[in-house]
Amino acid sequence: MYKYDSYDQAMVDARVEEFRDQARRRLEGKLTEDQFKPLRLMNGLYLQLHAYMLRVAIPYGTLDSRQMHALADIAEKYDRGYGHFTTRQNIQYNWIRLEEAADILADLAKVEMHAIQTSGNCIRNISSDHFAGAAADEVADPRPYAELLRQWSSFHPEFSYLPRKFKIAVIASDTDRAAMRLHDIGIQIVQNEAGELGAAFYVGGGMGRTPMIAPCINSFVPLDQLVTYSEACLRVYNRYGRRDNKYKARIKILVHELGAEEYTRQVEEEFAHLLDQGVEPPLAELERIKAYFEDPLFEAGTPETIDRSDPDFALWVDRNTVPHKEAGYVAAVISLKPVGGIPGDATAEQMRLMADLAKDYSFDELRVMHTQNVVLPHVRKADLHALWTALDEAGLGSPNLDTIEDIIACPGLDYCSLANARSIPIAQKISERFAETGKTATLGQLKLKISGCINACGHHHAGHIGILGVDRKGVENYQLLLGGSEAEDVSLAKITGPGFDENGIVDAVETVTSVYERERQDGERFLDTYRRIGMNPFKEALYG
Amino acid sequence: MRLLTGNDLKTGAVTWWTGSDWSIHVEDAADVTGGEDEIARREEAARRVNSPYAVDAEMHEGSPRPSHIKERVRALGPTVRPDLTLKPADPDIGNWVI
Ligand code: SF4
Numbered sequence A: 001m002y003k004y005d006s007y008d009q010a011m012v013d014a015r016v017e018e019f020r021d022q023a024r025r026r027l028e029g030k031l032t033e034d035q036f037k038p039l040r041l042m043n044g045l046y047l048q049l050h051a052y053m054l055r056v057a058i059p060y061g062t063l064d065s066r067q068m069h070a071l072a073d074i075a076e077k078y079d080r081g082y083g084h085f086t087t088r089q090n091i092q093y094n095w096i097r098l099e100e101a102a103d104i105l106a107d108l109a110k111v112e113m114h115a116i117q118t119s120g121n122c123i124r125n126i127s128s129d130h131f132a133g134a135a136a137d138e139v140a141d142p143r144p145y146a147e148l149l150r151q152w153s154s155f156h157p158e159f160s161y162l163p164r165k166f167k168i169a170v171i172a173s174d175t176d177r178a179a180m181r182l183h184d185i186g187i188q189i190v191q192n193e194a195g196e197l198g199a200a201f202y203v204g205g206g207m208g209r210t211p212m213i214a215p216c217i218n219s220f221v222p223l224d225q226l227v228t229y230s231e232a233c234l235r236v237y238n239r240y241g242r243r244d245n246k247y248k249a250r251i252k253i254l255v256h257e258l259g260a261e262e263y264t265r266q267v268e269e270e271f272a273h274l275l276d277q278g279v280e281p282p283l284a285e286l287e288r289i290k291a292y293f294e295d296p297l298f299e300a301g302t303p304e305t306i307d308r309s310d311p312d313f314a315l316w317v318d319r320n321t322v323p324h325k326e327a328g329y330v331a332a333v334i335s336l337k338p339v340g341g342i343p344g345d346a347t348a349e350q351m352r353l354m355a356d357l358a359k360d361y362s363f364d365e366l367r368v369m370h371t372q373n374v375v376l377p378h379v380r381k382a383d384l385h386a387l388w389t390a391l392d393e394a395g396l397g398s399p400n401l402d403t404i405e406d407i408i409a410c411p412g413l414d415y416c417s418l419a420n421a422r423s424i425p426i427a428q429k430i431s432e433r434f435a436e437t438g439k440t441a442t443l444g445q446l447k448l449k450i451s452g453c454i455n456a457c458g459h460h461h462a463g464h465i466g467i468l469g470v471d472r473k474g475v476e477n478y479q480l481l482l483g484g485s486e487a488e489d490v491s492l493a494k495i496t497g498p499g500f501d502e503n504g505i506v507d508a509v510e511t512v513t514s515v516y517e518r519e520r521q522d523g524e525r526f527l528d529t530y531r532r533i534g535m536n537p538f539k540e541a542l543y544g
Numbered sequence B: 001m002r003l004l005t006g007n008d009l010k011t012g013a014v015t016w017w018t019g020s021d022w023s024i025h026v027e028d029a030a031d032v033t034g035g036e037d038e039i040a041r042r043e044e045a046a047r048r049v050n051s052p053y054a055v056d057a058e059m060h061e062g063s064p065r066p067s068h069i070k071e072r073v074r075a076l077g078p079t080v081r082p083d084l085t086l087k088p089a090d091p092d093i094g095n096w097v098i
Helices: A006-027 A033-041 A065-078 A098-110 A143-153 A223-240 A251-258 A260-274 A283-291 A311-320 A348-361 A381-393 A424-437 A502-519 A526-533 A536-543 B036-045 B069-076 B093-097
Strands: A045-047 A052-056 A062-064 A082-085 A091-096 A168-171 A185-191 A197-203 A216-222 A321-323 A329-334 A345-347 A365-368 A374-380 A448-451 A465-472 A475-482 B002-007 B014-017 B050-060 B063-066
Touching: A006 A033, A006 A098, A033 A045, A052 A098, A062 A065, A065 A082, A065 A091, A065 A098, A065 A348, A082 A348, A091 A098, A143 A168, A143 A185, A143 A223, A143 A283, A185 A223, A197 A223, A197 A260, A216 A223, A216 A260, A223 A251, A223 A260, A223 A283, A251 A260, A311 A321, A311 A329, A311 A381, A329 A381, A345 A348, A348 A365, A348 A374, A348 A381, A374 A381, A424 A448, A424 A502, A465 A502, A475 A502, A502 A526, A502 A536, A526 A536, B002 B036, B002 B069, B014 B069, B036 B050, B063 B069, B069 B093
Parallel strands: A168 A185, A448 A465
Antiparallel strands: A045 A052, A052 A091, A062 A365, A082 A091, A082 A345, A185 A197, A197 A216, A321 A329, A329 A374, A365 A374, A465 A475, B002 B014, B002 B050, B050 B063
């Protein structure tokens, strides 16, 4: 894992003291809320529905146990004993006091964490594949590249006031586990025929009000030009992005309005101009960063077989573990989606347990998934039973990865001041309904995603089944969408028709799953069946 | 009726104008119809509230109930965590919100 050098630490420490002074001045009345708001947002502090909310950055979702313990301590000391893992691999606390916010940032800085770049019109915390460094199918660990871009983007003076927020994801396999093409810039580290590594750039994707899939604008940027090319992409956007209209200010609108070809031409022109300007850090810096992401000392010859005599354990292994590049190991997913629970929430105790288990069984590493679960990336198969037993006792052993119970849900109207409708109760009711009817297993992979408003933090456009909460004359109403995917087979979901009320939407989800069960052919997932038969059979079942 | 609401500057807690002070309980809220702008200006300047604004409400079983669900969720707390609401002991409190 990356460790701060003295520059990183000095920057973060200085930012804590700067914010401490800003907060003091606000409390003393020397700053108005209008003056203070942009300053607090630069430090991840929002004013939300019930209190201040602090969003803490978890760069590319990677944590060690010391950091997870610090997050648990913050939940207990400054909040109400829990935190919420988000779809951008971050964590949010919902009940923060302004008078304590600087102390929290100071506690975070002690474990090399901060809340910078979690708000505002800057390059946000960079996300990545949660199985990075463990996945059998990656051409390289994508995190050193994400870290390089983190260092480039942090406090970048030119990109601190972009037309709008800017999200970058970096992956390094053909399987997309980071919704890469639904980011402002998606970067895939690829290998060419000569065996050299480079970066494919996908620019102008996003969800929100106007969802778009990013087109590929360059399929191979040499790695010693990665930062320069990123800078060129940002420069064109910073210059021509629509600052006159908040709803048209994201880069996806610029790329769409110019056309991918013209945008690319402008980027290439800017890139040519930048090439001899000394933007690119020396490759030695990338090598220095890479050294922090060396493989841990995997044990050779550790057993491949798993004792599957306990059926509950066997089910969890089948559902929640994924193949690892190293023989005898798997990556294990800790579900934060108990039936009827709040997706992504974890108590301080649960965070501590996950931290301790990471230390005991996963070389001290954890990952936050954009699907609001947590990964222990390097677990010996021989340790799985002990791991599962500990998780199960703490209510963290739900065997439901990628099933209809593994729902992404944004905080919605229960916590979010921008929301139109609640998301969490819908997720709770759906997981309860399917657990009750026992249909979860038979439905197989089915990704259901819920957002409480058009901003799409719950990725509803990318759900095999998506749900969008809307406000219909002050009453919560839910639109149903079908056919989205955030993976390598990326697609945007389509609305089925008129929306449903709180109970109706749960019935509607059951109805569309019944159509799938009736229509599916061998081995088809819900998404495959939808793509084959189209929307009409689902519409007929829903609306008659 | 109109209620004036905002957040406590230090703690961020949701507060309601009672006619003479701020309370975290919406049932203490006073009708501010016509006077909301002036009270908001004065109280914000004195840092007794952060970002105040007025909302519509009706009387319901003897106390004010905001007209919009968002304000009712603000008033009470998250519907999915009754233990963290202002009335954790009342099993029916969710009905007040919905
Ligand atoms: S999608 Fe809307 S309701 Fe949900 S967290 Fe984002 S802004 Fe809030």
